[in-house]
Amino acid sequence: MSKILVIAEHLDGKLNSATARAVSAAAAVKPEAIDVLVLADNVDAVAASAAQIEGVSRVLTIARAENAHPLAAVLAPQIAKAAAGYSHVFAPSTTFGKDVAPRVAALLGVAQVSDVMSVEGSHTFKRPIYAGNAIITVEADAAHAVVATIRTASWPAAAASANSAPIEALSLDVALPSHTRFVELKQGKSDRPDLQSASKVVSGGRGVGSKENFEIIYKFADKIGAAVGASRAAVDAGYVPNEMQVGQTGKIIAPELYMAIGISGAIQHLTGIKDAGTIVAINKDGEAPIFEVADFGLVGDLFKLIPELEQAIG
Amino acid sequence: MKILVGYKRVVDYNVRIQVKPDGTGVVTDGVKLSANPFDDIALEEALRLREKSVAEEVVVVGIGPADLTAHLRNGLAMGANRAIHVVTADAVQPLTAARVLQKLVEKEQPGLVILGKQAIDDDANQTGQMLAALWDRPQATFASKVEIANGKATVTREVDAGLETIEAELPAVITTDLRLNEPRFIKLPDIMKAKSKPIDTIEFATLGVDAHDQLKTTHYAAPAKRSKGVMVKDAAELVAVLKQKGLL
Numbered sequence: 001m002s003k004i005l006v007i008a009e010h011l012d013g014k015l016n017s018a019t020a021r022a023v024s025a026a027a028a029v030k031p032e033a034i035d036v037l038v039l040a041d042n043v044d045a046v047a048a049s050a051a052q053i054e055g056v057s058r059v060l061t062i063a064r065a066e067n068a069h070p071l072a073a074v075l076a077p078q079i080a081k082a083a084a085g086y087s088h089v090f091a092p093s094t095t096f097g098k099d100v101a102p103r104v105a106a107l108l109g110v111a112q113v114s115d116v117m118s119v120e121g122s123h124t125f126k127r128p129i130y131a132g133n134a135i136i137t138v139e140a141d142a143a144h145a146v147v148a149t150i151r152t153a154s155w156p157a158a159a160a161s162a163n164s165a166p167i168e169a170l171s172l173d174v175a176l177p178s179h180t181r182f183v184e185l186k187q188g189k190s191d192r193p194d195l196q197s198a199s200k201v202v203s204g205g206r207g208v209g210s211k212e213n214f215e216i217i218y219k220f221a222d223k224i225g226a227a228v229g230a231s232r233a234a235v236d237a238g239y240v241p242n243e244m245q246v247g248q249t250g251k252i253i254a255p256e257l258y259m260a261i262g263i264s265g266a267i268q269h270l271t272g273i274k275d276a277g278t279i280v281a282i283n284k285d286g287e288a289p290i291f292e293v294a295d296f297g298l299v300g301d302l303f304k305l306i307p308e309l310e311q312a313i314g
Numbered sequence: 315m316k317i318l319v320g321y322k323r324v325v326d327y328n329v330r331i332q333v334k335p336d337g338t339g340v341v342t343d344g345v346k347l348s349a350n351p352f353d354d355i356a357l358e359e360a361l362r363l364r365e366k367s368v369a370e371e372v373v374v375v376g377i378g379p380a381d382l383t384a385h386l387r388n389g390l391a392m393g394a395n396r397a398i399h400v401v402t403a404d405a406v407q408p409l410t411a412a413r414v415l416q417k418l419v420e421k422e423q424p425g426l427v428i429l430g431k432q433a434i435d436d437d438a439n440q441t442g443q444m445l446a447a448l449w450d451r452p453q454a455t456f457a458s459k460v461e462i463a464n465g466k467a468t469v470t471r472e473v474d475a476g477l478e479t480i481e482a483e484l485p486a487v488i489t490t491d492l493r494l495n496e497p498r499f500i501k502l503p504d505i506m507k508a509k510s511k512p513i514d515t516i517e518f519a520t521l522g523v524d525a526h527d528q529l530k531t532t533h534y535a536a537p538a539k540r541s542k543g544v545m546v547k548d549a550a551e552l553v554a555v556l557k558q559k560g561l562l
Binding site: 182248297299 | 327328331340437440443444453473474478480530533540543550552561
């Protein structure tokens with residue numbers, strides 16, 4: 001039978017919703033237990049949130065000063081040790097999970113399945129390759145633990161208040177390296193909904209034209225309560241910070257409504273939005289590839305159309 | 315210091331790949347192949363470190379069939395001092411690639427290994443992290459800025475929350491993100507010069523790397539197609555349809 005260890009992602013004492021999405025994927029394996037592992041300097045608040053996630057059997061914590069920041073070189077040996085007895089180790093396919101999970105897999109001497117989008121069996125998974133232009137079915141060796149990252153856009157977050165799983169502190173005898181040190185984290189400050197979990201996202205591209213012009217995107221997003229994203233072109237041009245990039249190498253999202261404004265729709269961008277419920281494209285070029293995936297398309301000048309949209313929304 | 319750079323050949327990023335109708339793979343015959351874009355960035359960064367006299371030698375490493383030589387010549391033309399070609403006809407997955415690189419690291423003793431953050435064919439994003447684990451050295455993934463001084467790398471990383479800076483003692487593994495640099499173009503005289511640069515050829519089988527524990531790919535499929543959309547005539551109509559669907 002399967003037993004799954006899910007690695008919790010958190011920041012500033014708050015559990016990231018990507019963790020509950022990884023728990024959903026774990027539940028799809030139909031295991032006998034899903035345990036969530038919290039590594040931090042102060043684990044209490046995060047562990048309490050993790051314990052509420054539906055389907056979680058136990059929350060295991062490793063509280064060490066070295067775990068204050070998510071350094072893969074420091075976390076991976078602890079996760080690899082904690083993984084003993086588990087058939088699967090899952091982490092969300094966020095920058096955190098992508099950084100740490102392969103290091104865990106290599107320590108365990110097993111291959112990793114990246115970006116699991118569906119579970120076909122306890123050792124059979126589907127994942128995208130070639131920027132999402134092909135979906136492969138892969139089989140992991142049943143004789144070893146499966147290490148996998150979970151494509152968060154493919155999984156709903158498991159309900160988070162339907163449970164009160166027991167919380168247990170783990171004490172592992174693991175020597176930790178000091179060769180890697182955290183210096184600082186510069187966070188983009190935003191009161192808007194989180195890009196990766198928002199139900200509506202408005203994204204701007206090169207067509208927006210400048211950092212100043214991006215205000216029109218922010219204003220419109222605020223009007224409809226949406227998170228704001230961007231294409232690579234807009235990030236490279238310095239209109240917005242990198243953490244807003246949506247696409248193959250940025251964030252992969254699946255909101256109910258995605259509005260692409262002034263975005264042509266390169267393959268690499270489309271990868272990031274393919275699973276959105278409804279895609280709306282607004283572009284002055286009627287031949288732009290974004291219209292091939294859009295459910296609703298509107299051709300015209302965004303600077304004229306956005307005020308008109310705001311007026312029509314009322 | 316010596317820098318080892320992973321230099322994978324992949325289907326060009328502009329190609330719209332096709333899945334074979336029988337689900338056995340994607341069509342790669344006659345398709346344009348190029349350096350993995352992240353690996354070009356890795357090589358560019360290594361060359362810049364050499365130009366700043368942080369490194370003396372830049373070595374590009376490729377794992378692949380006999381005809382990979384031409385691809386490695388591109389890396390030499392871009393400016394690498396020499397190349398190592400690990401010859402294998404079989405596709406190599408990240409864990410195996412990391413084990414190969416680990417063998418080369420033991421032999422070459424580099425101060426730094428720079429790899430792309432992911433290859434745009436398998437989109438795995440694993441090899442650098444796995445190498446760092448096997449080597450028991452620091453990793454700095456998704457790098458958008460690298461400074462090397464006093465035996466350590468100070469690396470700014472592109473993470474979901476923003477930009478994180480970490481310090482890693484050398485030797486270390488760095489994987490590159492898109493915004494680390496703008497790779498240079500290869501000039502014609504450099505292509506001529508590259509012809510006389512050395513390429514060491516190593517047979518995969520002689521490295522003693524076990525490749526049995528790779529994942530089995532049993533089926534390839536095209537992604538589900540979205541149903542054809544409609545064009546609306548103006549803002550009012552767009553708002554009306556979105557309101558009707560309960561999205562606004």
